Amino acid sequence: MAVNAPVAPAELKSNLNDPLVIAEKIKAQYPTAVEAANAQGIVVQGEQLLEVARYLHDTPELGFDYLHNVTSVDYPDRLEVVYHVSNLARGGTPLTLKVNAARQDPAVPSLVPVYRGANFQEREVYDMMGVRFLGHPNLRRILLWDGFEGFPLRKDYKEPYYEDERKPFGTRWDQGHHVIAEDRNPWHDNVKYPASFDAVGYKPQRDTVRTVGAEDAVATKLRTDKLVLNIGPQHPSTHGVLRLKVTLDGETVVAAEPVLGYLHRNHEKIGERNTYLQNIPFTDRLDYITSMANNLAYVVGVEKLMGIKAPERAEYLRVIMAELTRWISHIAAIGFIYNDLGAFYTPLLYGLEERELVLDLFEAASGSRMMCNYMRFGGVARDVPEGFLDKVQYLVTERFPRRMDELEAYMVGNELFTARARNIGILPRDLAINYSAAGPVLRASGVKYDLRRADPYSIYDRFEFDVPVGTVGDMHDRFTVRIAEMRESVKILKQALAQIPAGEIMTGKKNYQIRVPKGEVYGRAENPKGELGFFMVSDGTPNPYRYHVRAPAFINLTALNEMVVGHKIADLIVILGSLDVVMGEVDR
């Protein structure tokens, strides 16, 4: 099962990732479906989108089986919904499909029947942009609450503390002094209400429970009522403010619906007001355990748009930082899994002990333990201090391997763990792909897909490492894949330390305002949690016109319902732990 589909010959491989070639193929099948096609992507006609998607997905020769990303862009004359699809076996740059919709009451067909991973993403687009997806099973707001006024990512939406379209704000000095946001807003708070809003008579919308699949009752002799249990947003598991509405039959989960948005911090809206450089510290706070890797994914994307490359030493430093991040993220993740199992804190303490050592190194290099803000476009912020690389050398050659042997002895072979984890929360291979699962969750299901190999960025093509995969796709596999990945990270770190040259760490001079040419880009990197993508549209100004984050943890949650149904309620939290969600990234 762990074996991938045969790889197509090189010529075919390059051909089938070319939008123009694909456009021709679609035209042959559906003559009116393609509105336009260029090297950037294919604009598909709205009504025929579903058929085109089904054709791309089902035709064995094309086999676009994986939906990376769904997002939308608000142009003055239209709304554009953007899809990125690819074939996991072929790898390479994903194919971009676009659909235009009118700004007044936009509607496009939903792709959930073909790609189930589109479920949450389409809800997000609906929430943020107001695009209705026809045929979507559960089209409701996902990050904001039902009843919220407006679609915040539209360009004409102004937040309550709105100051100016773009940073840096001119208003700060034009009047000689700064006026705080509270005084500028008539409500003197971060709120705004529609005109003639009747707060006294307002009845909030009821929190409805949609029991997805509740009809497929688990066969029991006793006829019992279903119980709806609310877990969160405050609960003892350590996964932040995630809320789950779980339908139970006795102790067995019938359906679980994540309710998100309790940490929705408007990353994208703020990101579109920011300059490109100002966004780097915000990416730190996406998945706050892996700030260095987030930085890397973002700068890789912007560099792709700018067409620059970092100097050798900077590239190596980036890889070292990203792999250290992967290591500490995974060691924390496996600690948290044990935490959720009831081994309260003890295994996590072992993980955090190692993490502190790495955090010290990050602090030495960047000045901050967690929010490193270290990468820059075309390099890194500063060179590492003296002795830094020696310390990393010590960690990767002596401390980490020893610690990992120890952990494996305690944790992987642990009988209690095996009993709780084997055959629990199985996500079969085809479902994992269809649900757009990413990172260790995808690989645990037996899909050998790692962006460092499939679409190499930075200098990952120079290193020798394996992509560990699981066989069954259960919780145990997700656990062991993480441990195996940690070993591979150490392997990469060793090679990087041996090869790192001296020299420059920045291309050109340090620049506050970078020049980004017009265009759009989907830059991505293999984060510890999965594929972290940044979709950016540049209009040539210092601020991104559209800035979207493809959050792996958010999309992995789409598959949660599939994994937990039929299991006991006690397994639910552990399965969630094995997905390793970080709410900062899920809600953004």
Place this chain on the structure above:
Amino acid sequence: MSEEKPQAQPVPVASSEEEWIDEQVRRTVLVTPMDRVVDLVDKIYNWGRRNSVWPMGFGLACCAIEMICTSASRFDISRFGMELFRASPRQADLMIVAGTVTKKMAPSIVRLYNQMAEPKYVLAMGACASAGGPFKEGYSVVSGVDKLIPVDVYVPGCPPTPSALLYGLMQLQKKIDGQTIRDVSWYRKGASEGIPEPVLGPDVFDPRRAEEITALAGDPGKLEARAINIKSKAESKAEKK
């Protein structure tokens, strides 16, 4: 001058049983003004409370990770008797608001705060919980948890390091030390009345201010007058021309 040697007090001989009891009471029971008793009780009471502040495990965002690090072996929050992170607000004394408070979360935070038993404290950890932080300008972020519930200690930082959090907790201990049962709020009438939960409408609002909001929303002129108007860069440029 030579000091006189203090003479030993003669042990009185009780002539009757009552006299003997009086004498015993005089010798063994401390008779002191009420104030000093209260002080003593305060001291013991506060000593006990300050060294067993049980926080609620209430991680919202990034700061929660530093909170976890604080409770791990290196920084070891249990030196302060605070390692027992309770999942239930009923068992907790301290709410560490570790992270960004969003509007969607606001009703839950107020509800959890109301569910905590007195004496209760709130520590706003990090820039977001203190004042909105880097996400303040966002449309769904509450600019500081103090807009919803009273805060005792603010810890700056984004995120604050574990040592900063520990310092904040020590400040809280100082605050506890300074309290006395004479005037603490939780022995007073009406102390248990909770804060009404914010309502999620088109935007979040406090039900106590519903009438004011309705009145203002219906009167755009009056509403406009409340804001300080700032010209944007483009506007002031056009004016100069």
